Amino acid sequence: MNNFNSVRFNRVIKITDVVIKVFKIFFMVLFALTVLAIAIIALMPSDLFVVGGEGIRIGISLHPVIIDSSELVITESLKPLILSALFLGLMYLPFTYLVFRLIGLVIQKTKEKVPFDSMAITHLFKLSYVFLVGGLVLPLINLIALAVIRSNYAGINFSLEYSPHMNMIFTGVLVYILANIFEYGGYLQSEVDATV
Amino acid sequence: MIIVRLDRVLADRKMSLSELSEKIDISIVNLSNLKTGKVKAIRFSTLEAICEVLSCQPGEILEFEKENET
Numbered sequence: 001m002n003n004f005n006s007v008r009f010n011r012v013i014k015i016t017d018v019v020i021k022v023f024k025i026f027f028m029v030l031f032a033l034t035v036l037a038i039a040i041i042a043l044m045p046s047d048l049f050v051v052g053g054e055g056i057r058i059g060i061s062l063h064p065v066i067i068d069s070s071e072l073v074i075t076e077s078l079k080p081l082i083l084s085a086l087f088l089g090l091m092y093l094p095f096t097y098l099v100f101r102l103i104g105l106v107i108q109k110t111k112e113k114v115p116f117d118s119m120a121i122t123h124l125f126k127l128s129y130v131f132l133v134g135g136l137v138l139p140l141i142n143l144i145a146l147a148v149i150r151s152n153y154a155g156i157n158f159s160l161e162y163s164p165h166m167n168m169i170f171t172g173v174l175v176y177i178l179a180n181i182f183e184y185g186g187y188l189q190s191e192v193d194a195t196v
Numbered sequence: 197m198i199i200v201r202l203d204r205v206l207a208d209r210k211m212s213l214s215e216l217s218e219k220i221d222i223s224i225v226n227l228s229n230l231k232t233g234k235v236k237a238i239r240f241s242t243l244e245a246i247c248e249v250l251s252c253q254p255g256e257i258l259e260f261e262k263e264n265e266t
Binding site for chain 2: 191194195196
């Protein structure tokens, strides 16, 4: 018979549950602040964001583009750059929130002592689809932000090439495999439940 | 198919399902499901406990009946 470390299991579930709850609130607050910041900055004049003197050195690390801060000096208004960064945050936060929410729902079912419940399995499948779609769609959002940055700053020159988030797609495939294993676990659970 | 004859054996022994449930420590819901053939399987330990309390053989509780091939 397999050993089940209930102490470790309960500890892991409890910690994950707390972390997810905290992060969900954090993401919601961050999302609201980002929306507010975009609204305020969009209404402010561009001149306010111009750095005087020799400009400002900025590094950009946005998949798939990496520009070292030693290579880029911006003398124009920073407004488009800040708005692009906030726009990216606005697009990534709901995705991250969704991931945490789905993990939270799976944890909830585990806490209810029904980890192989059909709803938990559905949430796992959804989680895999979110990762797979995110890995393909989020780089497109990066490209939009990068296109805005490139068109606003003469000193920035890079090619816009679509490159999917392979690590995210890999995670999606991994979760998809796990969801299938859980589905089989659900079938085994139903067999056990129908045994007296 | 396998037919569960628990109700017949219980009637012979003049014992109720709840009484059996208490004696073998299995919920009445599970025993009721077993009696009405709603379960997929029965553990040897359950069968042993039932046979011990009802003083019977497994064959008296479980019966094989050939399904009609129509």
